[in-house]
Amino acid sequence: MPDLPWSVYAMLLAPLGLFLVAAVVKTWQAREARSWPQTPGRVVRSVAEVREVRVSDDDREEGHRLESRNFANVTYEYAVGGRKLRNDRISIGEDLGNFQVAVKLAKYPAGSIVTVYYNPRHPDQAVLERDLPKGLWGCLGIGTLVVLAIVFGSAFGLNQSYAYLAHHIARPDLAGLVVGFGAFGLAVALMGFAVQRQASMATRWPVVPGTIKLSGIEEYHEASEPGEARGSEMFGNRVTYTYRYRNVSYTNEWARVAAGSPATSDKMAKKLMSRYQDGATVEVRVNPDNPAEATLDARGDGRIAYVLWGIAAIFAAIAVFVATRGG
Incomplete structure (x- = not known):
C-alpha cells in the first residue's frame, strides 16, 4: 500500500462510494415495488420536452448552474379505489435526461394501454417499470474493481516513481514536484485522446x-x-x-x-x-445511438484535443526541466 494520507484515498474513492450508496437505495426501492399491486392505465401524453436541470458547478456561489436537457414526458392515467390518478414516472431509476428519449416515446405512445404498479399506501406514487436494468450489479462490480485498480495502481505507481526519482535527480527534494507535473501532464494527454476519439466518431454521425x-x-x-x-x-x-x-x-x-x-x-x-x-x-451531427447527443462542429471539437496535448507537453517539459536542472 502506498504511503499516502487516508484523506487522499477518501477523496479519490468518495464518488464511487456515493454511486454505490445510490445503487443500494434504488435496489431497495425496486424490491419494495415488487410487492406493489397493478392496475391497467392509459397513456394520455407522450412527447419530448426540455427541462432545466441543476448541474454541479463549483465556480458559482450557489454551487450549481442550470442546463437544458431532453426528457420523455410520458403521462398516464389509472384508477385506484375509484380515484382517477395521473403520473409521469416511468421507472424506479432516476431519469437524468438526454437518455433513451426516443426509445421511451416509442415504447409508450399516446393512447396505449399500460400496466401501472402503484404504492398501496400512497396510490399517487406509481411506475410503469419496477425492475432495475438487468446486470446492474455485475456492471457495478466490474466498475468498482476497475476504479480500485486505477486508484491504488496509480498511487502505487506515483509512489514508486517518487522513490526512483529521489535517487536519480540532482535535487531529491524536488522529486514530488517532478512526479506531480508529470502525472498531471499524463492525465491531460489522456483527456486529449478521449476528446479526439469522440470527435472522430462524431464526424461519422448523420x-x-x-x-x-x-x-x-x-x-x-x-x-x-x-x-x-x-x-x-x-x-x-x-x-x-x-x-x-x-x-x-x-x-x-x-x-x-x-x-x-x-x-x-x-x-x-x-x-x-x-x-x-x-x-x-x-447542420447538426446527431449520435444515432443517443439522439439527445449532438454537435455543430465535430472537427472543431477535435481541435480541443490539440490544445490539451499542448498543455500536457508544457507540463511534461516543466517536469523534465525540474528533474534535470534542479529547480
Whole structure:
C-alpha cells in the first residue's frame, strides 16, 4: 500500500462510494415495488420536452448552474379505489435526461394501454417499470474493481516513481514536484485522446438541419475566494440549438459566454453569434445511438484535443526541466 494520507484515498474513492450508496437505495426501492399491486392505465401524453436541470458547478456561489436537457414526458392515467390518478414516472431509476428519449416515446405512445404498479399506501406514487436494468450489479462490480485498480495502481505507481526519482535527480527534494507535473501532464494527454476519439466518431454521425437559439442574459456570483465576503457578479449567455431526429424534437447547448458586465457579455455573445446567427439554420451531427447527443462542429471539437496535448507537453517539459536542472 502506498504511503499516502487516508484523506487522499477518501477523496479519490468518495464518488464511487456515493454511486454505490445510490445503487443500494434504488435496489431497495425496486424490491419494495415488487410487492406493489397493478392496475391497467392509459397513456394520455407522450412527447419530448426540455427541462432545466441543476448541474454541479463549483465556480458559482450557489454551487450549481442550470442546463437544458431532453426528457420523455410520458403521462398516464389509472384508477385506484375509484380515484382517477395521473403520473409521469416511468421507472424506479432516476431519469437524468438526454437518455433513451426516443426509445421511451416509442415504447409508450399516446393512447396505449399500460400496466401501472402503484404504492398501496400512497396510490399517487406509481411506475410503469419496477425492475432495475438487468446486470446492474455485475456492471457495478466490474466498475468498482476497475476504479480500485486505477486508484491504488496509480498511487502505487506515483509512489514508486517518487522513490526512483529521489535517487536519480540532482535535487531529491524536488522529486514530488517532478512526479506531480508529470502525472498531471499524463492525465491531460489522456483527456486529449478521449476528446479526439469522440470527435472522430462524431464526424461519422448523420446530419440533420437545426436552428440556432440564443437565451437571455443570466446573472450570478462566482464562488468567493478565501477572505472574500462574496464572489464577483457575472453575466452570461447560453447559446442553444434545436433539431429533429426521426420525428422527435431535441434541444442542445452549443456554448456559454460570461463576463463581468451585461455589455461585455452581450458583446462576447454577438462575437460568437457572428458564426451562428440567432435563428439561422445549421447542420447538426446527431449520435444515432443517443439522439439527445449532438454537435455543430465535430472537427472543431477535435481541435480541443490539440490544445490539451499542448498543455500536457508544457507540463511534461516543466517536469523534465525540474528533474534535470534542479529547480
